[in-house]
Amino acid sequence: MATATRKTKAASTAKAAGKGAAKTGANATSGIPNVPVFDKDEELAAYREMLLIRRFEEKAGQMYGMGLIGGFCHLYIGQEAVVVGVQMASKEGDQVITGYRDHGHMLACGMESRGVMAELTGRRGGYSRGKGGSMHMFSREKNFYGGHGIVGAQVSLGTGLGFANWYRQDGSVSLTYFGDGAANQGQVYESFNMAQLWKLPVVFIIENNRYAMGTAVTRASAQTDFSKRGLSFGIPGEQVDGMDVRAVREAAERAIEHARSGNGPYILEMQTYRYRGHSMSDPAKYRSKDEVQRMREEHDPIEQVRARLLREHKVAEDELKAIDAKVREIVNDAAEFATHDPEPDVSELFTDILLEPAQA
Template identity: 85%
Template structure:
């Protein structure tokens, strides 16, 4: 399904919103949001809904004690990774932090393997040895899943370095949050990426809270698109709740990076509905704030409305899609519940090659 989404993205590329980004001053996303064709809206809907349902199920299974440790849900932020994946081409890599389930599903990794990793079973993508924050897929060019805040920024820059070294035309999408954006190695990486013109797009998922600390309490510069200004890295702020805006900005950024002009920063203004992790009651924000975001800006609802109103799909047709997504998620949960734990002999494997 992820492949379908990417194909749809490529086929129906939108010319709207293609303006030249200002090199020194970050700016707001183009006011004329580009439109999706029906195939793109359908693909985006399916992908985002899969992440939403998968994460809801994860939360449920965590509550049942099937998932342990840390578990960070992506609910609310779905448009970011889905829109960006639509702007990639085969061979482009992605890497992110610990809120990574959505990135894995959007890059086409098997939902069963992801869920079984969450439950720590042998059929998990890391054989049960990585858990929620540590999954990888060479086949899908997904480089993790990293639990140390900000570490993936240097690593993603290194993957882009390898692209440049090999001159393979690929771009590495490096995702991190508003919290990680204050880590020192982010700026060490920005410096090298621009210095060496590395093909990397930094996607800052600004969900407004670094764990429990609101952006304005932790960041001197809350316009994250400007965080590259002193390195001459262009950036823009994007409505990260609108998958079309994400996709259009993604295309601009990917084009910039792929054409040898160096890194590009996209600040995705998004929102997570759930707490930082499962153990976070999220008392640092009001219920009203969450409700307002859900009702007025929900990324999936926006597409659903277009499918019904612009593309004249019926509720029944949408129900079929919902049903298919639920089936994938239920199958994954079933597998992850009954798959055996790793064999004890796995304790000592995969330490060295």
């Protein structure tokens, strides 16, 4: 079986090919101006990373249905272009922090599929040794700071990461993700205020999938243009097509450079869409099946890249099938490992709960 070990960062292949997003032009199919142009290597890198997230989440959904994953499980299917595009624009040392819809972010940061899936099933080989589950896992090595179950909590923590970067003057940027529902939390605005006051290197990435936990943004938010949420603090922001990985990377490059250069925080509203319910227990009756199907057919982030690879870069269908087969092999290996890896020893109940004092 193939191992799940992968290179750090989603953009390793794309970065080696150069900053293709600096080139812009008309979209060959839509005619929309100022859409960044990816070369073949960049398109392939984005395709592999998004496909890995999609197949991983599909497998996680199956395992949840089989009773192998307990508690809550929030899938990222449909939103893959957001984290992959942002990671393609990031640099080594930049941190990522997000909410509970977090599996895709972990994979895009370079965390191993085996470790992520094993954490979902509560096994000792998981990133939190089986004690965190779907919503709470971390990797200091990959600069991934969670996975947080409290709505909006990661925004204050992400601002704290930005403060640490500012204090150390290490040139790193905190990439802080949250959803349209969390955008209405009070602590978000406290964080905005401090981030702008101290010009902290933070990019606030609002993943607007339109329905929060199950209520349309038009019914829950007086200001539905989330890119404007920081205007009273003087924080610039913009709306981005979160279903197009090229547009995401282009916007993320500018936002990250703004923050890294000492100009303070930046807000990116990624207009995206989740195909599944809020969690695995959500039947999603607040929207029509036709709406979901239309989004899949017209805006799917992975199919957009696949179509360009076939049409513009003349990649053979067999090559794309081989990529899919390799990705499925990685995911199946992760599922096999997560199913048979031992559960944590009972003694783990008493670890990671108290910091022992340093010895003199």
